[in-house]
Each structure stands twice: as C-alpha cells, then as structure tokens.
Amino acid sequence: MPEYDRLTTLLQRFKLNVTPVQAGHAGLVIALDGEGAPKSLLFSPIGGIATNDKRIAFAAILDWDKGGNPLFQSLPDLVDCTIAQEPNAQALARLICHEAAADRCGSASVLNRLCEVLVVRILRHLMLQGHAETGLLAGLSDPRLSRAIVSMHDLPDRLWTADDLAYVAGLSLSRFSELFVEVVGETPMAYLRRWRLILARQDLISGDRVSAVAHRYGYGSTEGFSRAFRRHYGKTPIQMRREVAA
Template sequence: MDRLTTLMDRFQLAVRAAGPGEANLIALEDPAGEPVRILYCTTDNAPELPSTTVMWAARVEWSGRRNPFLAALPDVVEYDITGNPEAHGLVRLMRDEAEGQHCGAQSVINRLGEVLMVRLLRNQIQNGATEPGLLAGLADSRLSRAIVAMHDHPGRLWTNGDLAETAGLSLSRFAQLFGTEVGETPMGYLRRWRLTLAHQDLRRGDRVESVARRYAYTSPEGFTRAFRKAYGIAPVSLRMAAA
C-alpha cells in the first residue's frame, strides 16, 4: 500500500535553490560541516536561524489548492538526518549543483528535492501526529488502508461499510477511530477530497458534466451546489476562467 504516490501525483512540487529569507526547505549542519537536520516550513513564517548553521536552502512550491497532506503538517517539520547517509548524499549533491551552476542543475535539484521531500514526508507518517488530521490517519495502519482507497478511487460509490471493511474494522469502531484521528467523518473527508480533485480538473478545462460523473455526483446540479459551497464559485465559471 502506497500512502504518498497519489498525493504526490496530484500535488506536484518544484524545488529550487533560494536564499535563507525566501527558503522553506533548510538543511542545517553541525560544526564539522555534516548535515544533521532538515527543516521544512509549511507557512511563510520561516524560523530565524544563525547563518553559520545553514548548509543549504531551497524553496518548495506545490501545485494545486488545498493539499490535504500539506494542511496536516505542522508549521515547521523537523527531519533528523543524523547518521542517514542517503539523505546526506542528497543534500550535498543539491548544494553542489546549485553552487556549481552546472548545465541542467535546476532539473537535478528539482528531482533530488522531490526525493528528499518524499523521505521527509515518510518520516512524518512514521512518527505520526499529536493533532487530528490526515497525517494521523495515514500513520494508523488500519485507517490508512481506507484513506488510500479513497485517494486512489475517488469515483467509487463508497459507503462507510465498504471503508470499514477495507480498514479491517467494525463499522462503529471505524467511524469512532476515523473521527478521533482524522477529525471528521469518512464521508466528509471523501467529499472534500473529491471536490479538491474536481477543482484541479476544472482548472485544466474538463467539462463540468464529466467532472461530476467522475467523482460520483448523480447530477451536475448537485455537484454545482457542493462545489459552490466549498469554493464560492460555480464550477462552470472556474472552467471558463481556465479556458
């Protein structure tokens, strides 16, 4: 079961070298010059750091709106890479590419940055979360099966019973655990996920009727009401603005 691929495919990222004032992905080093920690700031309020501790800094930008995983992360994510030779190699190579201004350096930085971000996000899932949200749900081996199923097959006519069976839980236990860990009902989360994907598809120029059917709405009118409530704009208006 892959907890990240669908999210990474739907919300692609771009990474480029940046100064500490602009950066939101920062590698810190120890006095010996060894990388020891990665900080990823999910808001624009990056922490102030002594310049001598910054080994390398970059800016990460995500595509799409309302990335549920990004919204579930704390303001500052810390990733301890002490004794992690793979992460050390990624950071050093990204720094060397940026400083050397080699041909194709930006492409290399972008690809290596995506690898580094996947490792950072994996670490967050493994560590779990203290607050309700998607991160806490994905950290639970039972709930994650249901959440990944919703991510991978948003157009399926899911019921709570289907999702509980996928999670390997009774219906009552699934509903209680999902509410505690994720902070909303399974159907509430599924509706938000469908509308998030629908927003992306409409901005790409897909027809309203097609998008409504794709995400299990029985009529374009019902889809329009739900979309307008979520985004404050009619789906046809968003599609026309993207054309």
Template structure:
C-alpha cells in the first residue's frame, strides 16, 4: 500500500533553487557548536528541516541560529500548499534527524557535492535527490503519526490508511461507508467513529473534499465541467456545480473560462 505516490503526483512535488523572496524550504542543517563540516560527514546532530510555511532567507538563518545550527544547504520546495491536504496537516517546521539514516546522509553528501561542483546538469541532479530526501522525510512523518486530528494521523493508522489510500487512488468509485469500512477491516460504526476521531471529519466528508480538490485541478487544466462531474461520481453537472461552489466559492465554469 502506497500512502504517498498519489499525493506526490497530484500536487507535483518539486525541489529546486530557493526563491529569493520567499519559499518553502528544505534545509540541511548541522550543529553550529560542533566541529562538523561537510568533509567530516553529515550527522552528529545534523538534520533536515522542512519549513512548510513560506519564509525569507533571513528568517531561515535566524531560526537555525536560534537552534544553535548552521545551514549547509537550502532548497526550495513546491507542493501546492493551497489545496494539498497532506501539506496542510503538517506543522510549520519539521525536523528530521540524520544520524540514524545513513542513506539520507549519503544523499545529502551527493547533493552538496553537486551543488558545489558546478558541473553540467547539477541543478537537475540536486532537484531529483532533493525530492528523494523529501519522500524520506514525509515517510517519517507518517510513521510518527500525529496527536492532532488530520490526514497525517489518518495515514499513520494502519486501518484507516487503507481506506484513505483507496479514496486517493480511486476517487471516481461510488464509495459507500460500508465499502470504506471493509477496506479498513472495521465495522461500519467503528470505522466512522475512528475516522472522525483521527481525521477530524467523516469518511464521506473527506471523500467529497478530496474529489472537489481534484476537480479544481482538472478544471484549471481546462477539462469540461460535465466530464469532471462524471469523473468524480456526481450524478449531474448541476449537483457538482452546487457542491463545487460551496467548497471553493466559485462556479466550476468560471475556472475553466479563465484558462480557455
């Protein structure tokens, strides 16, 4: 069961150069107080820091300085903050220690070598390796779960995650509560209770919200309203339009006209 790939593809995870004005940052930081340099190897308190809210370079350096760390490398991250339910569920700043992940340490070493080497294609290599680091960090977040209701907590639950992944991967299927409870291996009543407690909304509520997030993406891309309505199991364009307007505050046809 893959809890990340659909989210990564749908919201186009990208890692690249830092926007000088503001960006969500993936930072490789190492302790400022310890005599650790790139040549000594990453570890001994080194960490990845992912800032999920846009911050300026000055704010980033100040945050690391306050934590007694120095920045080895910073990369910009794009992952559709405005509609991405996974990103919205993350805390403002995530710290992923590197000392217990030798593979991540080696990735960091390769990234820094490419960044400093000035060789052909270095930007592409740094971007691809940075995306791998992001996946490792996100996996760790799922494994840790969350004390707060939301998508992270739901994906961290081995029962609920099966139902959530089914929703993510097959949004056009005419799911019922019974179907999703079966995916989770729970009774309907127990599934509804646990889902609401962990995710913070009902299973059908999350299904509707996910469908309408995807529908917005498709409309912005230029897809027809009636085709999108059918794709996400709406019985009519009118019913889809009402649901879409309630969720997004605009009529679906207005988004399609904007790209026509």
C-alpha cells in the first residue's frame, strides 16, 4: 500500500497558538536538569499543569481549537516525556527556551512554529508507544484503522461507505466495524459525520455560504445540513456564524 501521513491534515486544519505563562497554568512545560540542560517535557491538552520543579525554563498555554479538534480531545490528560537522552528533542527544547527568553521581534510566530514541531514529536511518541486506549489517537495508532481514518480526513467530500473504508483498512466489514468501535469509541460512519461537521464549522466561520458547505460535505439539502449541524452543535449554522461575528 502507498505511504500515508496520519497527522498532516489535522495540522493543516487546526492552528496551534502558544502563549507563554507561569507554570501552574500551562499546557506545555520544559524543565531543566541540574546542569541546565532540558530534561523533560510535560504536556497536557487540558492545561493547568501543577509542578514543583524549580528548574522550569518554559511554560505555555497551547490553544489548538480545543472545542473542535478531535485529536486534541483524545489525548491523555498529562504526558510526561524524558528527553535527557534525545539530542534532537533537547536541541529543539533549547531553541524554544532561548526564543522565549530573548523576546525578539517575531518571537510569537517563531514560538508557535517551534512548539508545533515539539507537539508533533510528542504525538509521534504517543502513537508509537500506544499510550491511548480509545479515541482518535488510538485509532491513528492502529496500522489498519489509521488508513481508513486518514482517508476520511484527506477526502471528506468523497461518498464513503463502510465497505469502502473496510477495504482501505484491509479488513472485513464486520471486523472493521467492530474494531473501529472498540478502539475509536464510535462507528466509522458516525466519526465521518462528526469530522465533516467539524470541517463545515470551520468553513462557515471562514465565511463560506451555508449552501456551498452543505453541498461540499455531501448533504442533499441546506435544510438537512442545518438539522445535522444543530443536532451536533446545539445551534444552526446561521446562529453559530452570528455568535462568532459578534
């Protein structure tokens, strides 16, 4: 089978924003060892990391569209990574600490990009180690389910069927459906509907017409799309757009 990328579409769709803060209110913390070298990373999608480590070199809030990003919602509450024996990760952590301390022009943009690289490394580590038991991260960690999930992410406008997705995963329909629910926590078609509505919300916020968004994601009518959107978000597309614009 051809190579595929489990993270790129998610990274393109959800922008990471970094705001340096004091430890105790952070979603990302870099701590130093006794010699001043980066030794560990603490990462939490819910924030509020509490730590008594006096050698904190960097702490920041990470905003990765928590209300809409399905990957962010599936992460463990706290990830603790030791990087003392990883020169590349240490070099990246040093660069982040230096950039934050220097506070030069463009630092905010540079920190966003550097922290995005760091988060990607953390996600790779989590998928490789299989830390997630259920949810999207667990699905992306599975070599069979991830092919179907990436197909949905990359081609949301395709008229996917459960049979199509099972074929992509290399599984029988019954085994695919059973495994998907067991690992991801919902049926393949339920996840596809949720993913399309997440993208639809983004497109509406960007200013796309309701009718165009409905057609883009396979809804037969604007009314049908509006009903599905309201069931998921508790408000119609027009109401949501007005709230964002207010």
